[in-house]
Amino acid sequence: MKPGQVLYKIKEALRLDPETMLKIYALEEYPIDEKRLKAILKKPSAKGHENASYEELGVFLDGLIRLRRGEIKSPPPEDAEIELDNNLILKKLRIALELKDPDMEVIFELGERPLSRSKLRDLFRSPQHPKYLLCSDAMLNDFLLGLEEFWADMPPVA
Missing domain, CATH: 1.10.260 (434 Repressor (Amino-terminal Domain))
Known part of the structure; x- marks a missing residue:
């Protein structure tokens, strides 16, 4: 699945509003604004749609963990890249x-x-x-x- 589709389905399943999603990104200190968030959550056929990256999806999932479970005790090293599948x-x-x-x-x-x-x-x-x-x-x-x-x-x- 494309990252934007996954983000959209998570947003719908958990009934997340844009403010909460921006808060989740902020927990990971990821620079995303409301305009970009709305663009990646639009349907691919909609005007103004932009593709989400795997990085944006991964950061969102990490932020969701932090929001729900608290601070991560031992974050992975900065240079450790893990392929999101x-x-x-x-x-x-x-x-x-x-x-x-x-x-x-x-x-x-x-x-x-x-x-x-x-x-x-x-x-x-x-x-x-x-x-x-x-x-x-x-x-x-x-x-x-x-x-x-x-x-x-x-x-x-x-």
């Missing part, structure tokens, strides 16, 4: 929202993609592990759809 997006959302295995199972079920507990664990294994399960774009999309339904009864993230 669907598995890492899932992992960061799981950490930020404090989701346990049963929650993840329910979310995938709500997204009409039931996963066994062992398959769920395989998503979070090291890529070198023989049982590692690659999270496809369709799987991430189903998770985000399920997250929107799962989070519907919870207060918006603030």
Whole structure:
């Protein structure tokens, strides 16, 4: 999935307003203004749409973790670049929202993609592990759809 699509679906699922999203970026000291944020959250066919970068998505997820869980104890070294893939997006959302295995199972079920507990664990294994399960774009999309339904009864993230 494209970073802008993921950002939009997270915004919808967690019912985030632009002010909260800007606050999340500010927690990571990332320079983004309201105009840029609105442009990357527009539908690709809309006038004024701009593509979001993987950096913008990664910084947002890190800020969401910081907002929900507090200060990160030991940040990774500045020069350590980690490629953001669907598995890492899932992992960061799981950490930020404090989701346990049963929650993840329910979310995938709500997204009409039931996963066994062992398959769920395989998503979070090291890529070198023989049982590692690659999270496809369709799987991430189903998770985000399920997250929107799962989070519907919870207060918006603030």
